[in-house]
Amino acid sequence: MATAARRGGRPKIKPPKKHGPDFNVDTTWKALSKNVKEIFNHNAASLSFEENYRYAYNMVLYKEGEKLYKGISKLVSDNLDHLAEEQITPRFITTTNSHPGQQSQEGELLLKGLRDVWDDHVSNMTKLGQLLKYMDRIYTDPAGVPKTWDKGLELFLKHIIRSPIKDNLVAAILHQIQYERDGFVVNRSAIKGCVDVFLWLETDQVTVYKKELEPLFLSESERFYKDESQKLLDSCGAPEYLQRVEARFDAEDSRIHHYLSPQTLAAITRIIGETLLTPNLTTVISKDSGLDVMINLNALDDLSRLYRLSIRVPTGVPTLKRALHDSAIKRGKELNDISLGSGTADVEGEGAKEDEASNKAKGKGKARLPNTALPAVTWVQGVLDLKDRFDRIWTEAFKSDRDIEVSLDEAFESFINQHEKAPEYISLFIDDHLKNGLKGKTDDEVDAILAKAITVFRYITDKDVFERYYKNHLAKRLLHGKSLSDDAERGMLTKLKVESGYQFTSKLEGMFNDIRLSKDTMEAYREYIREHTAPRIDLNVTVMTSTFWPISAPAVACAVPEILEEVCESFESFYFSRHSGRRLTWTMSLGNADLKIGFKAKRHDVNVSTYALIILLLFEDLGDGENDFLTYEEIKTATNIEDRESKRNLQSLACAKYKILKKHPPGRDINDNDSFSFNHEFTAPVQKFKISTVSSKPENAQERTETKDKIEEERRYQIDACVVRIMKDRKTMTHLLLVNEVVSQLSSRFNPDPMTIKRRIENLIEKEYLERCPDRKSYNYVA
Amino acid sequence: MSDIEMQPESENPANEWVRIDSNDGFSYLVKRNVAETSGTMRNMLDPNSGYAEAQTRTCLIDERGIVTEKLIEYMCFKAHYQTVGPKEDIPSQEMQERIPPEIVLEVLLAADYQEM
Numbered sequence: 038m039a040t041a042a043r044r045g046g047r048p049k050i051k052p053p054k055k056h057g058p059d060f061n062v063d064t065t066w067k068a069l070s071k072n073v074k075e076i077f078n079h080n081a082a083s084l085s086f087e088e089n090y091r092y093a094y095n096m097v098l099y100k101e102g103e104k105l106y107k108g109i110s111k112l113v114s115d116n117l118d119h120l121a122e123e124q125i126t127p128r129f130i131t132t133t134n135s136h137p138g139q140q141s142q143e144g145e146l147l148l149k150g151l152r153d154v155w156d157d158h159v160s161n162m163t164k165l166g167q168l169l170k171y172m173d174r175i176y177t178d179p180a181g182v183p184k185t186w187d188k189g190l191e192l193f194l195k196h197i198i199r200s201p202i203k204d205n206l207v208a209a210i211l212h213q214i215q216y217e218r219d220g221f222v223v224n225r226s227a228i229k230g231c232v233d234v235f236l237w238l239e240t241d242q243v244t245v246y247k248k249e250l251e252p253l254f255l256s257e258s259e260r261f262y263k264d265e266s267q268k269l270l271d272s273c274g275a276p277e278y279l280q281r282v283e284a285r286f287d288a289e290d291s292r293i294h295h296y297l298s299p300q301t302l303a304a305i306t307r308i309i310g311e312t313l314l315t316p317n318l319t320t321v322i323s324k325d326s327g328l329d330v331m332i333n334l335n336a337l338d339d340l341s342r343l344y345r346l347s348i349r350v351p352t353g354v355p356t357l358k359r360a361l362h363d364s365a366i367k368r369g370k371e372l373n374d375i376s377l378g379s380g381t382a383d384v385e386g387e388g389a390k391e392d393e394a395s396n397k398a399k400g401k402g403k404a405r406l407p408n409t410a411l412p413a414v415t416w417v418q419g420v421l422d423l424k425d426r427f428d429r430i431w432t433e434a435f436k437s438d439r440d441i442e443v444s445l446d447e448a449f450e451s452f453i454n455q456h457e458k459a460p461e462y463i464s465l466f467i468d469d470h471l472k473n474g475l476k477g478k479t480d481d482e483v484d485a486i487l488a489k490a491i492t493v494f495r496y497i498t499d500k501d502v503f504e505r506y507y508k509n510h511l512a513k514r515l516l517h518g519k520s521l522s523d524d525a526e527r528g529m530l531t532k533l534k535v536e537s538g539y540q541f542t543s544k545l546e547g548m549f550n551d552i553r554l555s556k557d558t559m560e561a562y563r564e565y566i567r568e569h570t571a572p573r574i575d576l577n578v579t580v581m582t583s584t585f586w587p588i589s590a591p592a593v594a595c596a597v598p599e600i601l602e603e604v605c606e607s608f609e610s611f612y613f614s615r616h617s618g619r620r621l622t623w624t625m626s627l628g629n630a631d632l633k634i635g636f637k638a639k640r641h642d643v644n645v646s647t648y649a650l651i652i653l654l655l656f657e658d659l660g661d662g663e664n665d666f667l668t669y670e671e672i673k674t675a676t677n678i679e680d681r682e683s684k685r686n687l688q689s690l691a692c693a694k695y696k697i698l699k700k701h702p703p704g705r706d707i708n709d710n711d712s713f714s715f716n717h718e719f720t721a722p723v724q725k726f727k728i729s730t731v732s733s734k735p736e737n738a739q740e741r742t743e744t745k746d747k748i749e750e751e752r753r754y755q756i757d758a759c760v761v762r763i764m765k766d767r768k769t770m771t772h773l774l775l776v777n778e779v780v781s782q783l784s785s786r787f788n789p790d791p792m793t794i795k796r797r798i799e800n801l802i803e804k805e806y807l808e809r810c811p812d813r814k815s816y817n818y819v820a
Numbered sequence: 821m822s823d824i825e826m827q828p829e830s831e832n833p834a835n836e837w838v839r840i841d842s843n844d845g846f847s848y849l850v851k852r853n854v855a856e857t858s859g860t861m862r863n864m865l866d867p868n869s870g871y872a873e874a875q876t877r878t879c880l881i882d883e884r885g886i887v888t889e890k891l892i893e894y895m896c897f898k899a900h901y902q903t904v905g906p907k908e909d910i911p912s913q914e915m916q917e918r919i920p921p922e923i924v925l926e927v928l929l930a931a932d933y934q935e936m
Binding site: 081082083084085086087090091094160163164167168170171174 | 859860863864866868869870871872873874875879880882933935
């Protein structure tokens with residue numbers, strides 16, 4: 038064909054033959070409108086698409102688009118009115134006083150009716166849209182009218198979503214929701230059917246849902262939950278209240294997802310939060326069955342529910358934090374009160390027991406020792422248990438929330454530091470465990486206990502006080518060989534180092550080093566005395582670097598008996614031959630001695646402190662007559678031992694379990710006018726025994742003030758050093774900045790008081806390290 | 821595997837055969853996907869609306885056979901090429917040349933009616 042066309046030269050284009058010249062608007066429209074009505078009656082199957090499409094095509098083609106458009110609109114409107122009358126209006130809920138269940142059923146029917154009308158309409162409009170496609174393509178845009186489908190929506194809005202149908206629908210939906218909130222089952226899909234229609238339809242870009250339903254739903258919900266709030270508060274305990282509230286949240290969430298729109302979720306959640314949580318949370322937490330009880334019962338479910346609800350409202354977590362903080366502090370205070378109250382009571386009780394024990398001469402020497410640390414151990418253990426409890430709640434119920442952790446930490450820090458003996462007690466706790474508590478425990482368990490002690494240590498602000506006590510306790514452990522495990526000691530030291538830095542532990546490490554070096558020194562000394570004249574008695578010396586150890590030599594050296602003098606000199610000559618320029622000070626108060634004593638019945642091997650040995654040597658030369666006694670005064674002048682120490686040693690020799698000396702008159706305490714004689718009649722069931730010096734209890738008030746003074750003094754030096762260090766670096770600084778800098782640099786050890794710092798600065802000005810600048814606010818460093 | 825092969829072709833609606841009649845007695849059998857390249861015919865055959873044409877799967881093109889044939893030729897051409905990649909050549913020139921000038925206006929009107 039193509040070739041033929043080309044052969045014939047210029048191809049001719051023939052006009053198409055006219056379509057049905059017998060076009061008549063009225064007959065066409067009549068036929069079409071009849072068929073459209075058939076479509077509304079669900080009889081599309083009997084109609085020819087082609088025929089009706091051509092009707093519409095022809096009408097548009099012959100400029101009758103307007104007639105077609107208006108005609109169709111009229112048909113659709115009439116149909117909608119008809120449907121409304123048939124399926125919606127009769128189903129309005131008219132019986133207001135009937136049973137709510139019945140109302141609910143009626144509402145369901147109404148909603149279903151609307152959905153049916155909608156489905157019908159949609160189906161009709163789809164079919165019409167197909168038939169009128171040509172009109173949509175050619176006519177609507179130039180005429181400035183909406184296309185068939187959009188016109189359909191417009192007409193639906195106008196004829197169905199109007200008063201009173203609209204109001205009835207919204208009321209029915211709200212009624213269904215209320216009915217479900219009251220705990221009954223409703224047909225959710227019926228509601229969803231209607232709500233979906235509301236979501237599809239929009240006027241001015243706002244969906245009917247948003248405009249008509251949501252505001253009413255929200256205000257209705259708010260009213261409902263306000264009532265609910267008061268009702269629940271009056272009738273439920275805290276756990277139940279929280280359960281109910283959470284259930285409400287879940288129910289609304291499920292409602293939103295099943296038959297409302299997610300866009301409403303935030304608003305309804307906010308309403309529940311604002312009505313049920315924000316105003317009531319504090320009340321609920323402080324109810325009789327509130328937070329405290331939950332913590333007591335370790336009710337993790339309730340607590341985690343509380344947390345989940347708290348994070349829903351802005352004030353929730355702060356409220357919870359405050360309550361937890363208070364609860365932790367309250368518990369901590371209880372521990373403190375028990376510890377401080379019974380601390381003294383315990384000591385007294387113990388004292389009474391000791392009385393009994395010593396009166397009956399039934400020694401409890403070994404049992405008494407751990408008891409001295411008892412209040413400390415009880416307290417620290419209590420704190421640790423409390424910490425464990427809160428930690429567990431924190432991880433399991435509060436999802437390890439950082440904010441809550443911070444406030445719990447604050448609480449612990451505050452009550453621990455309120456306990457004025459806290460640093461001492463923690464050190465005693467560690468001491469106790471390193472001395473007694475590690476038997477039969479694996480390394481891991483030991484590590485866990487020490488790690489726990491560190492957690493309490495972390496809360497302490499006065500770390501220097503702790504250091505001081507720890508040093509004392511460590512010194513005693515090292516010197517008396519009380520420490521059970523060297524590994525555990527070192528483990529603890531490492532932990533402290535990690536926690537507070539090298540500076541903090543350097544002295545403690547120095548003490549360890551001294552002990553190690555002393556062992557080597559003693560080996561060398563034994564070599565040495567093999568070549569030289571050996572003294573009459575064995576000697577074991579621990580050489581301590583005086584700056585490391587918290588021990589000061591007594592102001593007045595005691596009178597050393599000749600026999601000891603000899604051995605001391607022997608060691609000194611050895612030591613000075615190895616290290617020149619060093620000075621050795623003998624600290625007799627820390628030593629002990631093994632000796633054999635011949636009593637009338639038997640010879641016994643006795644271990645006593647060096648001071649006791651010196652005292653006993655005084656009695657060596659005395660006979661066993663009745664008059665061979667020494668008065669306290671004589672002993673004191675002969676030995677030149679400090680008053681307190683000599684009393685302590687005499688007490689353990691004459692009044693404790695093993696009474697090697699007789700005291701005249703007998704009694705428990707040593708008085709200045711007592712006198713003593715050697716107890717030749719002494720007998721003991723065992724061959725070997727140890728007379729331990731009456732052990733020192735946790736510090737008494739006087740010692741405490743002494744320690745405090747020492748710490749104050751140390752702090753003054755530290756502040757001085759710190760100020761000078763800073764000023765040397767900065768040369769000039771304002772007062773405020775300087776104080777802040779000092780506080781921040783020292784805070785790892787203790788919390789310096791700005792007043793103290795000010796006084797130290799004044800002191801340094803007097804000493805001409807610093808000078809005031811002319812502006813009266815800053816200082817210059819004077820080199 | 822064999823089960824799938826055993827399925828009758830008509831189960832896949834795109835593979836159904838549809839009959840197209842001209843107004844002077846010609847009939848053409850085309851696959852549904854070919855017929856649906858025409859917007860009008862797609863609506864006509866929409867099973868959801870269920871007009872008579874959809875029920876019988878028979879459509880009338882109210883044109884002479886020669887015009888109808890050209891329309892169907894183009895529909896096949898469109899069905900074949902509408903899925904090819906952008907790089908492949910579409911011989912549209914050739915398709916244009918296959919339409920005899922004598923009927924070109926008639927075909928144009930019919931194509932507008934059919935929304936091709």
